[in-house]
Amino acid sequence: xxxxxxxRPLTLVLLSAVVLYPLVWMLGSxxxxxxxxxxxxxxxxxxxxxxxxxDGWSNFDVSFGRFFVxxxxxxxxTVVANCISCLLAAYAFARLKFRLRGFWFAIMIGTLLLPxxxxxxxxxxxxxxxxxxxxxxxxxxxxxxQLLATEAFFVFLMVQFMRGVPRDLDEAATIxxxxxxxxxxxxxxxxxxxxxxxxxxxxxxxxxxxFFRQLVYLSDxxxxxxxxxxxxxxxxxxxxxxxxxxxxxxxxxAPVFLFFVAFQRMLVExxxxxxxxx
Amino acid sequence: xxxxxRPSPTAPTTGPAASQRRGRPAKxxxxxxxxxxxxxxxxxxxxxxxxxxxxMSLYLSFTNYDVLSDWESxxxxxxxxxxxxxTEDPSFWHxxxxxxxxxxxxxxxxxxxALGVAMLLNRSFKAAxxxxxxxxxxxxxxGSVALAIVWVNMFNRDGAFNSFLGWFGIEGKAWVNDPDxxxxxxxxxAVWQFGAPMVIFLAGLKQVPVELxxxxxxxxxxxxxKFLSITLPMLSPVIxxxxxxxxxxxxxGFTSAFVLSNGTGGPVDSTLMYTxxxxxxxxxxxxxxxxxxxxxxxxxxxxxxxxxVFRTGKFWVHYSDGED
Numbered sequence: 136x137x138x139x140x141x142x143r144p145l146t147l148v149l150l151s152a153v154v155l156y157p158l159v160w161m162l163g164s165x166x167x168x169x170x171x172x173x174x175x176x177x178x179x180x181x182x183x184x185x186x187x188x189x190d191g192w193s194n195f196d197v198s199f200g201r202f203f204v205x206x207x208x209x210x211x212x213t214v215v216a217n218c219i220s221c222l223l224a225a226y227a228f229a230r231l232k233f234r235l236r237g238f239w240f241a242i243m244i245g246t247l248l249l250p251x252x253x254x255x256x257x258x259x260x261x262x263x264x265x266x267x268x269x270x271x272x273x274x275x276x277x278x279x280x281q282l283l284a285t286e287a288f289f290v291f292l293m294v295q296f297m298r299g300v301p302r303d304l305d306e307a308a309t310i311x312x313x314x315x316x317x318x319x320x321x322x323x324x325x326x327x328x329x330x331x332x333x334x335x336x337x338x339x340x341x342x343x344x345x346f347f348r349q350l351v352y353l354s355d356x357x358x359x360x361x362x363x364x365x366x367x368x369x370x371x372x373x374x375x376x377x378x379x380x381x382x383x384x385x386x387x388x389a390p391v392f393l394f395f396v397a398f399q400r401m402l403v404e405x406x407x408x409x410x411x412x413x
Numbered sequence: 414x415x416x417x418x419r420p421s422p423t424a425p426t427t428g429p430a431a432s433q434r435r436g437r438p439a440k441x442x443x444x445x446x447x448x449x450x451x452x453x454x455x456x457x458x459x460x461x462x463x464x465x466x467x468x469m470s471l472y473l474s475f476t477n478y479d480v481l482s483d484w485e486s487x488x489x490x491x492x493x494x495x496x497x498x499x500t501e502d503p504s505f506w507h508x509x510x511x512x513x514x515x516x517x518x519x520x521x522x523x524x525x526x527a528l529g530v531a532m533l534l535n536r537s538f539k540a541a542x543x544x545x546x547x548x549x550x551x552x553x554x555x556g557s558v559a560l561a562i563v564w565v566n567m568f569n570r571d572g573a574f575n576s577f578l579g580w581f582g583i584e585g586k587a588w589v590n591d592p593d594x595x596x597x598x599x600x601x602x603a604v605w606q607f608g609a610p611m612v613i614f615l616a617g618l619k620q621v622p623v624e625l626x627x628x629x630x631x632x633x634x635x636x637x638x639k640f641l642s643i644t645l646p647m648l649s650p651v652i653x654x655x656x657x658x659x660x661x662x663x664x665x666g667f668t669s670a671f672v673l674s675n676g677t678g679g680p681v682d683s684t685l686m687y688t689x690x691x692x693x694x695x696x697x698x699x700x701x702x703x704x705x706x707x708x709x710x711x712x713x714x715x716x717x718x719x720x721x722v723f724r725t726g727k728f729w730v731h732y733s734d735g736e737d
Contacts, residue, residue, distance in 0.1 A: 143533055147544050150530065154548060154605065160573050161563040176576040224455035233448025243455070246463060248657075248719060250665050252688045253712045256695055256704045257466035257473060263480055283458025290455065315447035344557040346668045347688070351696060362558040369562070369675050377566065384559035391553055399546050 165381040172378045188386070191379030195367060197357050199383055202364040205274075206387075209349070209360055210342040212278045217338040218331050220284035225293030226319050230305060247287045252347070259351060269354055276352045281338075289334045296330035297323060336398055340391050361387040474706035479699040487702075494706035505707070507682045508690035515596060515686065516663030519603040524655055526607040531614035532644070545615065549608035561602065561672035565589050568598040589673055592683040599669045599684060610655040617651030618644070649730045657722055664715055667692070687711060 160178050165187055167180040175181060192199045227233070228240055262268050262276040284290055300323065308318045346362045353359055359367075365387060368380035449456075474494055478487040498505050530548055534541050554560050567573045568588040575585030588594040625643045634642070645652075667688040670678065678685030678693065691711070695704030 143536075144540075147533060147540075151544065151547050154551060156573070157560070157563055157567055157605070158550075158554070160567065161560075164566075173571060176571060176573050178573075220454045220458075223451045227448045227451035227455075231444045231448035231451065233445045233452075236448065239452065239456075242459065246459070248661060248715075249463070250661065250711065250715055252665060252667075252691060253708045254463065254466050254470070256691075256701055256708055257470035258462065259695075260473065260478075260480060260701060261466060261469065264484075280458065280462045282454065283462055284455040285458045285462045315444055315451075319451070340553055344554075346558050346671070347692070350671075351692075365558045365562060366672065366676075369672060380562060381566075384562050387559045388554055388557065391557070392550075395546075395550055395553055 161381055162385055165378065165385045167378060169378055172381075187378035187382035191383040191386075194376065194379050194383075195356065195364070197359070199361075199364065199386075201357065202359050202361045203386070205358060206343060206360040206362070207390075209274055209277050210339050212274070213281050213342040214335045214338045216278055216281035217284075217286055217289050218334055220282055221286065221289040221293055221334060222324070222327060222331065224284045224290045225297055226323050228290070229294045229297035230318070230323065231315055243287050243290055246285075247291060255348065255351060262352075268352060273353055273355065273358050277348055286338070289338070292334065293327065293330045296327060300326050336394055340394055343391060470705040470708055473702050474709050476702040478701045480701050481699060490702070494703045495710075497703070498706060498710065504678075504682060504685060504690060508678070508685045508687045511596060511678075511683065511685050512664055512666070512687040515600060515603070515666055516660060519600045519666075520656070520659045520663045522600070522604045523607050523659060524610055524652070526604055527610035527655070528614050528648075528652075530607065531611045531618055534611075534615060535618040545612065549612055552606045552609040555602060555606035556668060558668060558672055561669040564598065564602045564669065565673050590680055592681040595673060595680055595683045599666070599673060602669050603663070603666065610659060613651060613655055614648065617648050621647045646731045650732055653722075653726050653730045657719065660718060660722065661715060664711075664718070 156178070163177070163179040164172060166183045166185065167175060168182060168184045168186065171180050171182070224243075228236065228243070258276070258280075259268070267273070267275040267279075304322050304326070305318050308322050313321060344362070349360045349363050350366075353363055361383075365380070365383060368376050368383070475489060475491055476487050477490050477493075534545055534548075569590075570585070570587035574588065578585045588598050621644065625647070626639055629639050629643060665688055666686050670684040670686040670689050671692075674680070674684050674689075676689070676693070676697075678689050687707075688711075691704050691707045694700045694707060
């Protein structure tokens, strides 16, 4: 009987150990000295040395800090672009009546399932013709699509959210003389904050982790984002760079981890409120 | 986490038509114009970022074009790209096989792990929230280059996995350099990220009425029987949702394969995912026409698989009337 009662917690603890192992191992290895990285496979180093972090930071001609700044720039602009453009589109789909709305909505759902890899070749050719690839500011191809609400997932998410906002509020505002623009400004925008926060967090994490598009569009070392720069370590895979590579990997995962920690609380709140609704 | 972000899969999607049916008292005339004003960024995006590039890539797929030179160098070659792909490029078929194996092995394993752990967590106990968050974490980190790097090193000759095997007296090898095992390590990385579908399963499990289990217990049903007759059918819409999502994701694996093989698809093409082959053709060999042809075949293949999943769904997905 006691054994049966212990099975569940034991399984869960064991499973957490397996799930967490790679992360702890990565963190531990990033503090190992060059000799230890090769010979000591234990999770934690015998001697903690921060050397990998300083080495990794200045491993290339361009400081790794620059790559993080570039990544943050791309992710930050993407967050803003997604929040604005998807909110506008979602308001139209969720609240306004216009011709062909059902048709456009169906198309939007269709693009949800469209794999990004299918479009990357012609988009690249197109942006190249515009002269947006390379140059002083090669990030336009990474951000302009987000300004045009192409991330259908977030449009859909916000439409679903707005459907939960009571229509009486819109109607009251309309009776008080609000135009559709006024309703958007005074009712929908303030009430959509939770959906905007979700969109912002997921936009940030996905963009921060994104690799394929950044790899395709960024070719100048100084403009590299963190993921693209990390692959340089693989190229130069001399054994000496393993430690710095781990250290920079840890740093590049840190923002996502921090978002995760901060977001946990919101998650619980979100579940509580949705639980109240039934 | 995903429950708050992803729209609940258990709620049937009602199109915008649903709100129209509700019948509103006063029709606002300027809504029509306003609708298109608010929709205009999305419409422009649909046209410029999605529709036109799609047509462009269809055209490109019948040409030879290297992007580096100007448009005049583009040469119409008819169906040559498709012919080469199907008959003269052994790597293409390799990529198809690798991708199919990856998606068809990783997806069921991942979903099984997700469902299993979700059922373990579907009790109210203090640490449930903590475990849920913990198991979800890999889904956020796992798609990154950084984690793929760690993963590859873990399964290298001197990696942590071999030291684990060492405890049992088994001598490991450099799994990531072995054509028979390299893809397997990537499948494990995908399964490790079972947290996202798990959170969705958990939300689904909470919707299953407890009375059903109680009634089954009274009738003397075994836990296994309850799982087969209550949990699986009640959860089938959520399983379906996860299956569609994860299958499509599975076909698009790129980052981990790129990191493991340093962008080559090696060892011996064993991790040459379809998207990686497409990348090599387009950006290493500058064959944009060929890459476009590959993209179209990819689109059709994914469309076909999705259609098949939806078709079979009719036979095993049950929508209970009580929902919503």
